[in-house]
Amino acid sequence: VRRADQRAVRTSNLSLVARRIAETRAPSRAQLAKLTGLNKTTVSSLVAELIERGIVTESGLADTRGAGRPAQTLELDDSRIAALGLEINVDYVAVCVCDLRGAVRFRATVGHDNRRSSPAVAFELLANLAGDALAECDALGLTPIGAGISVPGTVEAETGMLIHAPNLGWNEVPVAQHLRDALGNPPFPIHVANDANLAALGELESGALRGVDDGLLLYGNIGIGGAVIVAGAIFRGSGGFAGEIGHVPVRPFDGERCRCGGRGCLETIAGQEAIARRVGIPGTRSVSGSPATIVAERARSGDADVLRALDEVAESLGVAIAGAVSLVDPRRVVLAGALGTLAPWLLAGARDAVSQRTRVAPTAVEIVSSELGDESAIRGGAALVLHEVLSDPTCAEARVQRSEQSAVKRAGLVVAPG
Amino acid sequence: VRRADQRAVRTSNLSLVARRIAETRAPSRAQLAKLTGLNKTTVSSLVAELIERGIVTESGLADTRGAGRPAQTLELDDSRIAALGLEINVDYVAVCVCDLRGAVRFRATVGHDNRRSSPAVAFELLANLAGDALAECDALGLTPIGAGISVPGTVEAETGMLIHAPNLGWNEVPVAQHLRDALGNPPFPIHVANDANLAALGELESGALRGVDDGLLLYGNIGIGGAVIVAGAIFRGSGGFAGEIGHVPVRPFDGERCRCGGRGCLETIAGQEAIARRVGIPGTRSVSGSPATIVAERARSGDADVLRALDEVAESLGVAIAGAVSLVDPRRVVLAGALGTLAPWLLAGARDAVSQRTRVAPTAVEIVSSELGDESAIRGGAALVLHEVLSDPTCAEARVQRSEQSAVKRAGLVVAPG
Numbered sequence: 049v050r051r052a053d054q055r056a057v058r059t060s061n062l063s064l065v066a067r068r069i070a071e072t073r074a075p076s077r078a079q080l081a082k083l084t085g086l087n088k089t090t091v092s093s094l095v096a097e098l099i100e101r102g103i104v105t106e107s108g109l110a111d112t113r114g115a116g117r118p119a120q121t122l123e124l125d126d127s128r129i130a131a132l133g134l135e136i137n138v139d140y141v142a143v144c145v146c147d148l149r150g151a152v153r154f155r156a157t158v159g160h161d162n163r164r165s166s167p168a169v170a171f172e173l174l175a176n177l178a179g180d181a182l183a184e185c186d187a188l189g190l191t192p193i194g195a196g197i198s199v200p201g202t203v204e205a206e207t208g209m210l211i212h213a214p215n216l217g218w219n220e221v222p223v224a225q226h227l228r229d230a231l232g233n234p235p236f237p238i239h240v241a242n243d244a245n246l247a248a249l250g251e252l253e254s255g256a257l258r259g260v261d262d263g264l265l266l267y268g269n270i271g272i273g274g275a276v277i278v279a280g281a282i283f284r285g286s287g288g289f290a291g292e293i294g295h296v297p298v299r300p301f302d303g304e305r306c307r308c309g310g311r312g313c314l315e316t317i318a319g320q321e322a323i324a325r326r327v328g329i330p331g332t333r334s335v336s337g338s339p340a341t342i343v344a345e346r347a348r349s350g351d352a353d354v355l356r357a358l359d360e361v362a363e364s365l366g367v368a369i370a371g372a373v374s375l376v377d378p379r380r381v382v383l384a385g386a387l388g389t390l391a392p393w394l395l396a397g398a399r400d401a402v403s404q405r406t407r408v409a410p411t412a413v414e415i416v417s418s419e420l421g422d423e424s425a426i427r428g429g430a431a432l433v434l435h436e437v438l439s440d441p442t443c444a445e446a447r448v449q450r451s452e453q454s455a456v457k458r459a460g461l462v463v464a465p466g
Numbered sequence: 467v468r469r470a471d472q473r474a475v476r477t478s479n480l481s482l483v484a485r486r487i488a489e490t491r492a493p494s495r496a497q498l499a500k501l502t503g504l505n506k507t508t509v510s511s512l513v514a515e516l517i518e519r520g521i522v523t524e525s526g527l528a529d530t531r532g533a534g535r536p537a538q539t540l541e542l543d544d545s546r547i548a549a550l551g552l553e554i555n556v557d558y559v560a561v562c563v564c565d566l567r568g569a570v571r572f573r574a575t576v577g578h579d580n581r582r583s584s585p586a587v588a589f590e591l592l593a594n595l596a597g598d599a600l601a602e603c604d605a606l607g608l609t610p611i612g613a614g615i616s617v618p619g620t621v622e623a624e625t626g627m628l629i630h631a632p633n634l635g636w637n638e639v640p641v642a643q644h645l646r647d648a649l650g651n652p653p654f655p656i657h658v659a660n661d662a663n664l665a666a667l668g669e670l671e672s673g674a675l676r677g678v679d680d681g682l683l684l685y686g687n688i689g690i691g692g693a694v695i696v697a698g699a700i701f702r703g704s705g706g707f708a709g710e711i712g713h714v715p716v717r718p719f720d721g722e723r724c725r726c727g728g729r730g731c732l733e734t735i736a737g738q739e740a741i742a743r744r745v746g747i748p749g750t751r752s753v754s755g756s757p758a759t760i761v762a763e764r765a766r767s768g769d770a771d772v773l774r775a776l777d778e779v780a781e782s783l784g785v786a787i788a789g790a791v792s793l794v795d796p797r798r799v800v801l802a803g804a805l806g807t808l809a810p811w812l813l814a815g816a817r818d819a820v821s822q823r824t825r826v827a828p829t830a831v832e833i834v835s836s837e838l839g840d841e842s843a844i845r846g847g848a849a850l851v852l853h854e855v856l857s858d859p860t861c862a863e864a865r866v867q868r869s870e871q872s873a874v875k876r877a878g879l880v881v882a883p884g
Contacts, residue, residue, distance in 0.1 A: 285796065286680040289795040295788075297789055309822050375710065378704060
């Protein structure tokens with residue numbers, strides 16, 4: 049066996065052990081040996097390396113119920129490394145810091161209508177937020193090892209290029225490069241991905257899609273994006289465009305023209321801007337919050353016009369979901385983003401419409417709200433980075449070293465905490 | 467290595483070599499060694515066994531262009547074993563015999579409205595056709611090694627039970643058992659599957675979906691079924707109900723009530739019965755042929771009412787396909803069954819509607835007609851059996867032996883050829 053192969057096997061075993069620790073509730077080394085099929089000596093050596101690399105930590109004593117020396121339990125280490133989740137959307141930018149267990153340690157959002165300014169302004173805002181996040185990492189003693197940015201459009205993942213964001217009016221924007229420049233070339237990789245896909249990843253990782261093999265997510269924003277889940281992963285389709293449930297026609301003959309060329313697409317009825325227009329409030333985020341937040345407040349206060357509008361939106365949602373159920377038969381459908389905010393007034397109507405319209409198949413689809421509120425996409429951005437660490441636990445160390453070397457450079461940019 | 471494991475490895479290698487021969491144009495043993503990564507001695511031994519089992523045959527001499535002894539080329543043997551494809555649909559029953567290369571050697575269809583009689587009558591008709599097919603196998607010197615039956619409804623594959631066929635009004639019909647009884651307990655397995663799924667399998671195997679990773683098939687019949695293709699295989703969804711594009715809503719608010727509980731489903735507009743009603747002809751097969759055949763004849767003769775009706779059907783098809791394109795982003799969409807028969811008058815309109823309504827994604831979806839005409843589902847039924855032989859080339863022999871033993875029994879049922 050060549051040395052390169054030995055190293056690859058070692059890395060793959062490190063990843064296996066780290067994943068089992070992530071999935072299992074505080075296993076001991078002996079339990080890990082059973083879970084991985086590796087022998088105890090190998091497991092002990094792998095765990096020692098993971099501890100040294102800041103991926104794993106000893107968390108306490110296992111309950112042995114009887115004889116024998118109590119064994120140490122293991123967990124992912126939440127005190128050493130962190131991932132940044134970032135989001136540029138139509139009317140806000142947002143950021144979060146997640147530790148290796150996926151817990152959110154810092155988050156911030158700034159409302160800004162990114163359609164009315166050049167991308168440069170949005171990146172300046174985002175870089176400021178990211179600076180706050182990096183400062184918070186310093187304060188918490190966490191080393192940032194990567195960032196994932198959510199954008200509302202189609203993306204070329206390899207280059208970090210935003211190809212087309214129709215609701216922003218942006219085309220061919222090198223997002224990763226812009227952010228890299230704005231952050232003074234930070235010593236960690238920057239990934240770019242579609243907002244609905246990252247929201248789905250966030251929900252798969254630690255929200256309403258956890259453990260779901262076949263699912264569907266609707267991500268409400270100014271428009272509506274989505275993701276189809278096949279075999280527990282995001283389904284791309286032949287060209288990477290799968291999941292666009294916002295452009296499923298609901299009123300294809302008498303509906304409003306949609307920017308996609310169609311008529312009566314779900315987005316023209318249940319997109320945040322469409323709902324706002326219908327109830328007579330501004331279609332973009334204001335000092336009072338996002339349109340969905342304002343609509344939710346009015347609904348909560350019993351505004352009859354708003355409640356009637358939401359009933360109609362719910363039925364249209366149900367029509368589009370019924371079509372998707374017939375086509376891809378998901379186990380669970382999740383309303384996220386602005387649709388998650390409005391879910392309390394949408395779920396019952398959507399469920400009714402779906403059950404009335406899909407009686408042919410004894411389908412048992414569940415329609416539920418996001419469990420991550422407006423954090424789905426940024427948490428998905430951070431999850432992209434954390435996945436990478438669990439796939440190759442050796443990648444973090446190099447980044448930690450580079451990060452320490454460049455701490456001086458970065459200090460110039462960082463806004464001091466508190 | 468235990469003997470059972472050795473046998474499993476041998477079977478898996480037999481399957482590998484048989485599949486490579488099926489996929490490649492007349493390879494030599496040397497080429498097979500390259501294609502499989504097995505050494506030449508092993509390949510020669512495996513090929514010898516496949517020849518003996520009637521799976522493979524030497525077909526000629528390779529063009530060696532120069533020095534060296536010309537090598538024998540290999541192909542699947544089309545002279546020894548055969549599979550039966552059977553179909554019970556709403557208004558006809560059909561059968562075909564395919565050889566191991568998938569070529570149709572015999573086929574027959576009988577029109578009969580299966581909604582107006584008990585399942586027993588349909589099985590009698592089907593058993594008669596199957597008897598003709600078995601007699602034809604005898605005449606051709608082919609040994610039948612399995613049958614796949616297509617039914618228009620949901621199926622429990624393990625038991626061969628038709629759970630629910632809404633357009634037939636049949637529930638819980640033990641199809642495999644009925645046919646087994648009607649054929650006097652034949653010495654080969656009988657598989658049961660959904661018609662649209664088998665049509666998709668037929669098209670994947672030797673029609674318009676060959677080589678397609680992400681696809682969609684619409685199977686027109688009295689109603690409309692369908693199949694979503696993911697990674698080159700039929701996608702089942704969480705409960706096995708994926709692909710039902712006939713119940714995607716096209717006129718969800720002002721359309722006709724559908725038997726699924728919905729309103730304005732694609733099936734209520736583009737199903738064969740809906741089209742027939744619209745142009746004023748009988749909704750089920752008559753002596754003049756299927757409704758689609760009659761509509762096609764009228765369209766061919768330039769009947770203006772029929773052409774106008776088909777234009778409207780084409781637009782509705784396009785609306786449903788546009789929604790499916792947004793959701794699952796297929797590379798190719800195939801119109802099969804009755805929709806294949808009518809494709810010459812539907813394709814242009816459907817393509818227009820899709821391209822107008824999906825401008826948001828630079829999708830390159832192709833919308834095409836079935837390449838197998840009304841044979842998609844029965845050929846898919848036969849393909850189920852032939853897949854099984856290529857997965858385990860040792861299974862055929864046992865069946866051939868049992869088949870010979872039971873030839874006497876079967877003779878009672880078989881209609882003498884000619």
